[in-house]
Amino acid sequence: DIQMTQSPSSLSASVGDRVTITCRASQGISNYLAWFQQRPGQAPKSLIHTASSLRSGVPSRFSGSGSGTDFTLTISSLQPEDFATYYCHQYTSHPHTFGQGTKLEMK
Amino acid sequence: QVQLQESGPGLVKPSETLSLTCTVSGASMSSYYWSWMRQPPGKGLEWIGYISYSGNTIYNPSLMSRVTISINTSKSQFSLSLTSVTAADTAVYFCTRDTSLQYWGQGTLVTVSS
Numbered sequence: 001d002i003q004m005t006q007s008p009s010s011l012s013a014s015v016g017d018r019v020t021i022t023c024r025a026s027q028g029i030s031n032y033l034a035w036f037q038q039r040p041g042q043a044p045k046s047l048i049h050t051a052s053s054l055r056s057g058v059p060s061r062f063s064g065s066g067s068g069t070d071f072t073l074t075i076s077s078l079q080p081e082d083f084a085t086y087y088c089h090q091y092t093s094h095p096h097t098f099g100q101g102t103k104l105e106m107k
Numbered sequence: 108q109v110q111l112q113e114s115g116p117g118l119v120k121p122s123e124t125l126s127l128t129c130t131v132s133g134a135s136m137s138s139y140y141w142s143w144m145r146q147p148p149g150k151g152l153e154w155i156g157y158i159s160y161s162g163n164t165i166y167n168p169s170l171m172s173r174v175t176i177s178i179n180t181s182k183s184q185f186s187l188s189l190t191s192v193t194a195a196d197t198a199v200y201f202c203t204r205d206t207s208l209q210y211w212g213q214g215t216l217v218t219v220s221s
Binding site: 034087094098101 | 210
């Protein structure tokens with residue numbers, strides 16, 4: 001199985017901050033990497049697919065980059081609604097796997 | 108817009124079979140993969156497997172001996188069956204579309220308990 005390792009596991013930040021979350025794959029996955037946001041009690045919401053393609057309706061302050069084994073999710077200016085848990089997900093090798101999550105908390 | 112809705116029992120006894128159905132609206136099931144995920148309370152996400160619109164399946168090896176995913180395109184539904192459940196199978200179960208998981212159902216909590 002491909003292991004997906006996110007860092008940090010948790011992060012404290014303030015509204016307006018620029019935040020970066022990283023995701024490292026144990027093997028190369030090309031650009032078959034997606035990012036999700038999950039608020040408490042809700043289903044995950046797809047933000048980005050193919051490493052850097054923003055889903056329709058997702059604010060442009062979210063961006064993704066990377067290829068191969070190293071990927072990043074950046075939020076350029078945190079908004080109150082962005083405090084949530086974020087997951088990366090590789091979907092090229094079976095079984096598809098998720099990172100352990102990064103909890104973004106308000107400082 | 109595309110909507111997915113899980114349905115099924117919220118309580119299953121140990122050793123019995125968990126059965127869930129996902130009803131799809133707002134889109135044809137053709138040309139897509141349809142997946143199941145789960146999330147134990149307070150924990151991360153686990154990929155269970157997926158089925159193509161033509162019925163081809165891929166499962167997580169950790170569950171392969173117990174899981175079956177089926178599809179009924181005429182009813183716009185696909186289903187999950189998980190046999191011989193234990194407390195470790197207690198989780199919120201989500202149905203999703205695409206291998207990149209563009210659309211998700213709201214999730215349904217299934218508790219395994221006697």
